[in-house]
Amino acid sequence: MVDLRRGLTRAIALGSLLCILPAEEGRAWASDAFVSSALSAQGYSVPLRDGRRVRRRRIVEELRLSLWNVLPGSGDPYYDGPRVSGELTLRLDTDLAIGSAEDASVPGLEPLDAQALVAKIDAVGLLKDTLDVSAGRQIRVDSLGFFAFDGALMRLKPPVPVEITAYLGYEVRGSSLWGFDALELDGTDSSGRRGVDDGGPGQALAGRRGMMGAELSAGRIGDWEIFAAARTIGLGRRLADSRVGAGASWGGAPVRLYGAAVYSTLLGTLTEADVTASWTVTTKVTLGAEYHRFRPVFEGDSIFNVFDVTPRNDVGARIDLVITENLRTAAWGYVRVNDALAAKDGASWHADVGAGGGWGSTWRSGSEMMTLRLSVDRRWGEMRAGGEWGVWRDFLSRERLRVGLRVSAWHIDDEFSDLFSGDFAGYVASVRYRLDHRVEVIGELEHYAGGGHDSRVYAMAILNVELWR
Amino acid sequence: MALNKTTLSLYGLVAAALLIAAGAAAGPFGKDAFDALLPSWSSTVPDFHGRHLEAKVGCASCHRGTSTSRWASERLIPKMSDCAPCHPEAAKSSAAAMSPSCRMCHTRLGAAPRPSPARIPRPNIRFSHKAHADLECSACHPVSAGEKANPQEARSRDVPRMQQCFDCHREGGASVDCRTCHIVYPDGRMITRWGEVSLTPPEWLFGPSHGETWAGSHAEAAGTSSGRCGACHTEKQCQDCHTGAVRPRQIHPADWIRMHGVKTRIDNPRCLGCHKAQSFCITCHRRAGVAPDSPAAALTPGGPGRFHKGMTTRQICRRAKRDISGCVSCHSESSCSSCHAFLNPHPLGWRRKCGHLARKNPKSCGKCHTGPVLNLCD
Numbered sequence: 001m002v003d004l005r006r007g008l009t010r011a012i013a014l015g016s017l018l019c020i021l022p023a024e025e026g027r028a029w030a031s032d033a034f035v036s037s038a039l040s041a042q043g044y045s046v047p048l049r050d051g052r053r054v055r056r057r058r059i060v061e062e063l064r065l066s067l068w069n070v071l072p073g074s075g076d077p078y079y080d081g082p083r084v085s086g087e088l089t090l091r092l093d094t095d096l097a098i099g100s101a102e103d104a105s106v107p108g109l110e111p112l113d114a115q116a117l118v119a120k121i122d123a124v125g126l127l128k129d130t131l132d133v134s135a136g137r138q139i140r141v142d143s144l145g146f147f148a149f150d151g152a153l154m155r156l157k158p159p160v161p162v163e164i165t166a167y168l169g170y171e172v173r174g175s176s177l178w179g180f181d182a183l184e185l186d187g188t189d190s191s192g193r194r195g196v197d198d199g200g201p202g203q204a205l206a207g208r209r210g211m212m213g214a215e216l217s218a219g220r221i222g223d224w225e226i227f228a229a230a231r232t233i234g235l236g237r238r239l240a241d242s243r244v245g246a247g248a249s250w251g252g253a254p255v256r257l258y259g260a261a262v263y264s265t266l267l268g269t270l271t272e273a274d275v276t277a278s279w280t281v282t283t284k285v286t287l288g289a290e291y292h293r294f295r296p297v298f299e300g301d302s303i304f305n306v307f308d309v310t311p312r313n314d315v316g317a318r319i320d321l322v323i324t325e326n327l328r329t330a331a332w333g334y335v336r337v338n339d340a341l342a343a344k345d346g347a348s349w350h351a352d353v354g355a356g357g358g359w360g361s362t363w364r365s366g367s368e369m370m371t372l373r374l375s376v377d378r379r380w381g382e383m384r385a386g387g388e389w390g391v392w393r394d395f396l397s398r399e400r401l402r403v404g405l406r407v408s409a410w411h412i413d414d415e416f417s418d419l420f421s422g423d424f425a426g427y428v429a430s431v432r433y434r435l436d437h438r439v440e441v442i443g444e445l446e447h448y449a450g451g452g453h454d455s456r457v458y459a460m461a462i463l464n465v466e467l468w469r
Numbered sequence: 470m471a472l473n474k475t476t477l478s479l480y481g482l483v484a485a486a487l488l489i490a491a492g493a494a495a496g497p498f499g500k501d502a503f504d505a506l507l508p509s510w511s512s513t514v515p516d517f518h519g520r521h522l523e524a525k526v527g528c529a530s531c532h533r534g535t536s537t538s539r540w541a542s543e544r545l546i547p548k549m550s551d552c553a554p555c556h557p558e559a560a561k562s563s564a565a566a567m568s569p570s571c572r573m574c575h576t577r578l579g580a581a582p583r584p585s586p587a588r589i590p591r592p593n594i595r596f597s598h599k600a601h602a603d604l605e606c607s608a609c610h611p612v613s614a615g616e617k618a619n620p621q622e623a624r625s626r627d628v629p630r631m632q633q634c635f636d637c638h639r640e641g642g643a644s645v646d647c648r649t650c651h652i653v654y655p656d657g658r659m660i661t662r663w664g665e666v667s668l669t670p671p672e673w674l675f676g677p678s679h680g681e682t683w684a685g686s687h688a689e690a691a692g693t694s695s696g697r698c699g700a701c702h703t704e705k706q707c708q709d710c711h712t713g714a715v716r717p718r719q720i721h722p723a724d725w726i727r728m729h730g731v732k733t734r735i736d737n738p739r740c741l742g743c744h745k746a747q748s749f750c751i752t753c754h755r756r757a758g759v760a761p762d763s764p765a766a767a768l769t770p771g772g773p774g775r776f777h778k779g780m781t782t783r784q785i786c787r788r789a790k791r792d793i794s795g796c797v798s799c800h801s802e803s804s805c806s807s808c809h810a811f812l813n814p815h816p817l818g819w820r821r822k823c824g825h826l827a828r829k830n831p832k833s834c835g836k837c838h839t840g841p842v843l844n845l846c847d
Contacts, residue, residue, distance in 0.1 A: 032655035040715050046726055046757075054757045060714035064705060068656045075655065077595060078539060085656070089705060091714065106755045106763070117708050139704050143692045146711060146742060174748060181745050182712040186797060217693075227693055239830045249693055254673070258689055268825060274689060280672045286680070294738045296794045301833045303802050303809075306826065308816035309793045312738075320672075320680040325501050330681030336735075338791045354735065360681040366665030373722075377735045380788070384731045388722045408723035412731055417776050420730045426723055448724035456724060462715065 032075060034066040035468040044458040055097040062091045082125040089117040090178075116178035117148075130157050137172060139183070142215050142229045143245040143260050148172035148183045149211050165215040170208045171233055185233075185241075187302030210235030225249045227260075234300060241266045241300035247274075254280040264297055267305055271295045284322040291315050310338040326365050333357030336379060354379025367394035386410030386424075402432040412451075422451030438466040505666035507628060508590035514574050518613045526555075528606045528614065541596035544589060593663055594650050608637075632673060647700040659701045684719055685739065711743045734795045741794060750798035760799040782812075789814075802836060810837045820847045 042058045069075040070084040091114070098111040120136030132155040139148045142165075151169015174181030213231035218224075228246040247260025255277065262272040273293040280286045295311035298304040316334035323329060336354040358375030374387035390406035406428040414420040426448030434440040446458040521531070529535060531547040538545060552559040558570045575584050607614030612627040629637075631650075638645050651659045651668075661668040669679040691698050691707075710717050716725065733740050744750060754760040759776060776799070777785055789796050796805075805814075815823070824846040827834050834842035 034656065038714075042715070044726070052758070054753075058714075062714060066656060077653075078597070083657075087704070089708065093714065103756060106752060109752055109756060117712060118704055139707060141691045141698075141707070145692070146688075146707075174745075180712055181748050182743060184745065186741065186746050186794070225693060247693065249689075258693070260689070260692070266826070266829070268822070276686075276689065283672065286672055288682075290686075292738075296738075296741075298797075301830050303806060303833055303836050304793055304797060306819070306823070306833070307793055307805075307809075307814045308790055308819075310790050312791070318682050320682065322680075328680055332682055356735065362681060377732065379735050380791070382731045382734065384728075384735070386723075406718070406722075410723060410728060412728055414731050416730065416780075419776075420727065424724055424728060428718070428723075446724070448727070451727065456727065460715070 032068045033468060034064070034068075034466075036064045037465045037467055038062045038064075038462065039465070040460065040462040042458070042460045044456070046456055047454045057096040059094045059096065060091060062089065064089045080125070080129070082123060084121070084123045086121045088119045091115045091117060114178055115180045117180065130159070131155070132157070140167065142213075143227055143247050144213075144229050144231050144243050144262055146183055147231075148180070150176065151211070161221055162216065162218045165217070166213070168212045169210075171211045173209070176208070185297065185299045187299030187304055209233055209237075223251050225251065239266075239300045243271070243297075245272075256280075266300055267297065269295060271297045286320040288318040288320070289316070290318075313337050313339065327361070327363045329359070329361040331357070331359045367399070368392065380415060381413070382415045383413040384410065392430075400434045402430075404428075404430040404432075406430075420451070424448060424450040426450075426456075440464045502663075502666055502668055503630065505663035505668075506593045508592075510587065510589050514576075514584075517574070522614070535598045536602045538598040539600075541592040541594050545598070546587065546589070593652055593660075595652055596650065631671070635674065647697070651700075656703070658699075658703060661701050688742070713743070733798070734792055737792065737794045746794060746798040747801070751801065754799045762801065762804050786812075806837050820845065 038061070040058075040060045040062075042056065042060075044056055046054045065088045066086070068083075068085040070086070071082065073079055074081065074083050093110070093113045093115065095109075095111055098109050103109055116137055118137055118139065120134050120138045122132070122134040124132040126133065133152070135152045137148065137150050138153065139146070140153070149167065149169040149171055151167060153165065153167040156164045170176065171184060172179050173184045211231065211233045212235055213229065215227065215229040217227040219226075226248045228244075230242065230244045232240050232242040234240040242265040243262055244265065245260060245262040247258065249258040250256065256279075258274070258276045260272075260274050261270060263269070264271050270293070272295070274291070276288065276290040278286055278288040292314045293311055294314075296304075296309060314334050314336045316332060318330060318332035320330045321328065334356055336356075354377070356375065356377035356379070358373065360373040361371065363370045369390075369392045371390045372387065373389075376385040377383065378385075386409050388406055388408040390404065392402060392404035395401040395403065407425075408427070409423070409425040411423050412421055426446060428444060428446045430442065430444040432440060432442045440463075442460075442462040442464070444458075444460040447455060449455040531551055532545045533547070533551055534543070535545050549559045552574075556574070558568065559574075571583075601609070605614070609629050610627045634650065635645060637643075638649070643649075647659055648657065653659055659668070709715075710720070721729070751760055755763040757763070761776075780788075823834075824843060827842045827846055831842050834845075838845060
């Protein structure tokens with residue numbers, strides 16, 4: 001498996017390199033095609049108190065190929081037949097600073113990693129626009145969250161305001177072929193690649209994990225939208241982790257309500273609940289209130305699931321103001337209380353209450369933008385307070401040159417460690433230059449000081465190239 | 470705060486630059502979305518709709534081809550030849566100079582010897598008159614059709630605002646997909662940038678107003694109506710943030726690597742949307758010598774455990790109950806089980822509930838317990 005991964009990684013590296021080479025404009029067999037490349041280089045060096053430095057020199061190449069309107073005539077704006085499209089997004093992630101003897105003994109550090117973020121074919125509007133189908137590696141967002149899978153998805157759209165979506169496949173994990181782990185559940189890393197708990201007794205779920213799920217959504221029933229989703233990971237195994245969620249939103253202007261909840265059948269507990277309400281008082285003033293309940297959930301075989309955790313409850317409010325067409329501002333605040341801690345430990349509620357808030361404002365005109373954000377969060381004896389002011393301006397025609405500057409200042413009290421407490425200040429200077437409509441270069445330099453440390457410098461350069469459209 | 474003179478001078482320069490930039494930024498306000506999508510235009514002919522309506526001249530008599538027009542960009546204002554059946558002098562428009570009778574209609578000509586063709590900017594929307602042929606013209610053009618008395622209002626703007634279109638489509642069962650009316654890229658996404666104007670959904674539309682608080686609150690809209698998000702956004706844009714190679718600075722401001730600890734402990738449900746603690750976080754924490762089983766920890770002053778700064782076991786335990794997600798960004802299961810094999814981490818009444826999990830996955834129990842674990846459950 002390791003050899004296969006290594007081979008494929010080399011293949012993708014070579015493929016990416018070939019695709020970066022100037023592409024000759026030619027006739028495509030598809031009606032519309034798009035090929036782009038984003039090459040970013042980041043370098044930074046963070047001093048540690050013990051005199052060492054954590055360094056990173058990261059180069060990431062992302063290659064995206066898309067085909068649309070493959071069927072004849074489907075490029076016509078008033079075409080209403082079936083459409084077929086395809087998408088492939090590949091990423092090669094290298095960290096040239098990895099290599100010391102210490103790094104070698106850190107599980108999970110990957111000096112070279114290839115990922116296929118999306119590789120799918122979509123066919124939509126089939127059977128007189130009653131069926132959509134997609135196959136391949138895809139990302140899905142529903143009321144249960146954000147996840148990725150390799151498989152097939154089918155969406156039925158009968159001539160009533162109801163849609164039924166069903167999918168079947170394998171969960172995309174760090175150990176999947178060209179996989180990534182950002183969207184899998186936390187917990188025991190039994191997939192073997194990232195190796196956080198290599199060799200432990202919990203290697204119950206090694207290899208691929210089947211996944212299936214369905215979602216029923218009903219929209220346009222008056223002002224209501226109702227949805228319900230269910231998902232099971234670990235098909236065919238004894239340890240199948242299932243989650244079900246349901247919710248509804250009501251969007252009758254000027255008030256909108258939304259409520260949703262997610263239940264874990266494996267743990268037998270409610271893991272998430274959200275209720276939000278917003279009221280558009282006028283076209284320029286919107287008020288909002290929200291309640292969120294969250295109980296962390298880990299992979300099915302993780303011992304973290306059986307620890308005593310107290311779900312957190314956030315109650316918040318916000319106001320959004322449109323002061324002019326160009327000036328928007330918002331203020332928000334929240335209070336957070338953990339469940340039942342008082343009952344178990346006899347601690348007072350005061351000890352458990354956290355609170356925070358902020359204010360942000362953005363002014364934007366044709367070629368200028370300015371932002372100011374201030375926030376404070378205080379909880380459990382920790383505090384983070386400060387803000388950031390940014391200004392950007394475009395020069396030359398067609399936004400060819402954009403220059404930006406962000407200045408920030410923060411005060412942090414970290415309960416766990418003096419290493420990260422103190423007053424910090426710094427700035428980010430950025431330049432973006434478009435060579436033409438297909439090529440742009442972005443450079444950023446960050447410089448920070450404070451907190452009793454040496455100053456830190458971060459540098460980043462990005463080259464975005466649209467190879468073919 | 471350890472800021473030396475050089476650094477302070479640097480910040481002084483930055484502040485000065487900001488003031489200059491702020492002054493430079495105080496330019497004229499930009500156009501609104503309506504201007505961008507339907508640029509206004511003017512003609513040398515004033516609004517004669519009222520007079521023609523009094524004479525009971527139907528709209529289609531002058532605006533020929535409307536019932537079959539499929540494109541908003543099609544020119545549907547009458548040509549001189551269209552006027553000729555009723556105004557014979559219009560047929561003589563090829564004359565080099567404008568006669569006085571020409572000026573009866575072209576009253577806005579001024580000193581110009583002859584009118585130049587009206588330049589109608591291309592509308593940046595999709596609209597088919599043919600698809601709306603069963604509606605009265607006045608439903609969308611109330612001024613021109615005489616139902617709304619405001620002859621001074623520019624005819625080029627006598628079209629409905631988006632909310633009116635949307636309400637009519639929704640009530641009539643027509644498509645309310647943004648791309649029904651808005652122009653799209655070849656990939657089907659809406660073009661949201663028109664010159665200086667960026668289109669964002671208004672407050673009244675499904676609720677996805679992209680205001681100041683949107684970055685932290687968009688999950689519910691994405692979860693319930695991801696199809697709508699797809700009108701403007703591709704999965705790549707989701708990935709750029711959620712699995713991104715470059716950190717989005719609006720979410721991770723300033724010296725984030727140094728300062729993220731407190732914020733992530735406060736806000737970690739959101740962090741988990743993009744970062745996996747047991748690979749992304751723990752890997753870096755081990756490399757930096759922060760995690761207890763880091764290879765570098767032994768070299769660090771204070772060694773493993775220095776991170777909790779003299780907290781008692783009870784204090785650490787209480788923190789873990791409130792924020793276990795923060796714990797697992799440094800601790801692996803093996804580092805937890807080394808202590809919790811002797812210190813019960815389960816909630817009160819666990820014996821009554823554990824049978825369900827133990828039957829499903831005894832291996833998980835076996836990380837700490839030996840023997841048949843079901844015997845431990847009530």
